[in-house]
Structure formats: C-alpha cells, structure tokens
Amino acid sequence: MELRQLKYFLKAKELSNFTEAAKILNISQSTLSQQIKQLEDELNVPLFNRIGKRITLTEAGEIFSDYALQSISRANEGVLVLRDLKNLNTGKITIGVIYSMRILFAKTLIAFAKQYPNIKIQVVFGTTKDLLEKLNLHQFDFIVSFHEETKEPHLKYHTLLKSNMVLVTSRKSSLAKKSSISLNEVATLPLALPFSGYSTIQFFVESFSEKNLSPNICMEINDIPTLFEIVKTGHWHTILSDTSVNDPEVVAIRIDGKNMKRNIMIISLKEAYEKKAVKKLCELLTNMHAKKY
Incomplete structure (x- = not known):
C-alpha cells in the first residue's frame, strides 16, 4: 500500500468520477483505475461501486476512507516535522559530559539554547568510563570526555582541547604564589582527590607509579564542588583538570611534566546518523573552546 494510492483513492471519492479525478491528479484514467484496483486487491475488498462512468463508495470504502485520510494527514505532519527538524525548529539531543567540562560546557549550552530555543537538550554528567559505556548503548548522541587510550574503530573522535593537570590549593595557602610544582612535591602534600572511578585519579595514580611515588591521599570524593570546599580550608589540596x-x-x-596534559574529545558512534542539531552544537563547542595544540 502506497501513499500515492491513498491520495488517488481519496480524490476519486471526493469527485465520484475516475475521469475527473485523473485530470486533477494529472495522470491518465487508466493509471488511476489500475492503482485503485491494486489497492482493492491488496485490501481484498472493493472500495467503489462502478456504475458506468459514475462511482460510489462501498461500505468498505466508507470505512477505509477515514483511515486513508488519517494516514495522509499523519504523513503530511511528518513532512512538516522533518522540515522543522532540518531547520532546527524541533528535535532533541542527549549528551554525556565529564565533570571537568561542566563549566565550559555550561557556557556552550547557554549559547546554543539561545540560538536554537526549540531544541530540547538533555545533559548527563559522569565519569569517562560511565559515559563511554552509555554511548556504546546508544544512549547519547555524543560525549565530551578525556581520552588517551587506543581509539576504538567503531567510534569517531574529534579533539576539542588539551587540558592541563593542575594542583588546586587554597588562595591562602603558602603554595598559592607558585607558578608550577613538581609531581615529587605534590606527592608529599595531603591530597583530597576525585573518587577512584574518575579518569583524573586513574591518570595520576599511573603518573605517580611511573616515578615510584606514593602520594598522600587522605580523601576520595565523588563531587567536585565538595572537593573545592575541602581545599578552601587550606589543609588539603586536590588535582584536577584546569577546565574545572x-x-x-x-x-x-601547573604540574611540571610533558605528560601533564590530557586530551578532551568529542566522541560519537561512527555509524550513527548525525542530527543537524548535534552538528551545530559540536561546531559551537569547537568554536568556543578549541585551543591550538
């Protein structure tokens, strides 16, 4: 069953004449008759009583006409929705973002929402591990995350920026005036770090291990604002991406060392259809935050 056949059927019903309907539709009468006959064969029921050149609907035709009209109307609505989608007048995108990018991403989100107010946006913050797992389950259009490991062949990667790893300390701390600090010195400080599920702490555990250092980790907390409150006391320090x-x-x-930079990437599924709204948001992210490296 095709929409074309439904349109032919409804026009024939409206004019009660195949010849007149064919003229309006700009097709031959034989084509119209053939298409309606195919529709009747598929439905296994006659839709018209044919009396000479005059036609009338059968009981089945009367019933079917309501559904045919609904189908055409819904299809037309679908065309309008797709047109709106293409013109960014409707749609929804779902994004996963690491906690370290929440500040920069919020700026992008505000700018995008002002430019495209009819696009619904759902943002989920999480760890790199959690976000990648959900991306692979098709729960996100894309994620913004740290990535240094071997690239997966089914994923598409776009480097957004390189983030410096920094020691975060209280402004009243004796360290506050330092422009940089060595990893050896960091290892001697009382540290309150992100929870072990976070990519940042995994990165530094490996960095400390490479230098045979044993950091003084006093606390692990899975909330960045709480870490800041702990650091503000001046008794503890933390390690984070400078973007946070x-x-x-x-x-x-800044922590000294050539390996103290991390890639923050826009990651998506290679085979997934890229919505126009997603493309625009990624472009805005890149334009607002990408740094030369």
Whole structure:
C-alpha cells in the first residue's frame, strides 16, 4: 500500500468520477483505475461501486476512507516535522559530559539554547568510563570526555582541547604564589582527590607509579564542588583538570611534566546518523573552546 494510492483513492471519492479525478491528479484514467484496483486487491475488498462512468463508495470504502485520510494527514505532519527538524525548529539531543567540562560546557549550552530555543537538550554528567559505556548503548548522541587510550574503530573522535593537570590549593595557602610544582612535591602534600572511578585519579595514580611515588591521599570524593570546599580550608589540596577550576578562593598551579596534559574529545558512534542539531552544537563547542595544540 502506497501513499500515492491513498491520495488517488481519496480524490476519486471526493469527485465520484475516475475521469475527473485523473485530470486533477494529472495522470491518465487508466493509471488511476489500475492503482485503485491494486489497492482493492491488496485490501481484498472493493472500495467503489462502478456504475458506468459514475462511482460510489462501498461500505468498505466508507470505512477505509477515514483511515486513508488519517494516514495522509499523519504523513503530511511528518513532512512538516522533518522540515522543522532540518531547520532546527524541533528535535532533541542527549549528551554525556565529564565533570571537568561542566563549566565550559555550561557556557556552550547557554549559547546554543539561545540560538536554537526549540531544541530540547538533555545533559548527563559522569565519569569517562560511565559515559563511554552509555554511548556504546546508544544512549547519547555524543560525549565530551578525556581520552588517551587506543581509539576504538567503531567510534569517531574529534579533539576539542588539551587540558592541563593542575594542583588546586587554597588562595591562602603558602603554595598559592607558585607558578608550577613538581609531581615529587605534590606527592608529599595531603591530597583530597576525585573518587577512584574518575579518569583524573586513574591518570595520576599511573603518573605517580611511573616515578615510584606514593602520594598522600587522605580523601576520595565523588563531587567536585565538595572537593573545592575541602581545599578552601587550606589543609588539603586536590588535582584536577584546569577546565574545572573557576572558584575565586582557590588557585590552580601547573604540574611540571610533558605528560601533564590530557586530551578532551568529542566522541560519537561512527555509524550513527548525525542530527543537524548535534552538528551545530559540536561546531559551537569547537568554536568556543578549541585551543591550538
């Protein structure tokens, strides 16, 4: 059953004449008759009583006409929705973002929502591990995450920026005026770090191990704002990406070492259809935050 056949059927019903319907539809009468006959054969019931050149609907035709009209109307509505989707007047995108990018991403989100107010956006913050798992389950259109490991062949990667790893300390700390600090010195400090499920702490555990250092980890907390509150006391310090630091009461000190930079990437499924809204949001992210590296 094709929409074309439904349109032919409804026009014949409206005019009660195959010849007139064919003229309006700009097709031959034989084509119209053939298409309606195919529709009747598929439904296994006659839709018209044919009396000479005059036609009338059968009981089945009367019943079917309501459903045919609904089908055409729904299809037309679908065309309008797709047109709106293409023009970014409707749609929904779901994104996963690491906690370290919440500040920068919020700026992008505000700018995008102002530009495309009819697009519904769902943002989920999480760890790199959790976000990648959900992306592979098709729960996100894309994620913004750290990535240094071997690239998976089914994923598409776009480097957004390189983030410096920094020691975060209280502005009143004796360390606050330092422009940089060595990993050896960091290992001697009392540290409150992100929870072990976070990519950042895994990165530093490996970095400390490579130098045979045993850091003084006093606390592990799975909430960045709480870490800041702990650091503000001046008794503890933390290690984070510089993208997550914007509190005036703390200072970010660059950690020395060529490996103290991490890639933050936009990651998506290679085979997934890229919505126009997703493409626009990724472009906005890149334009607002990408750094030369």
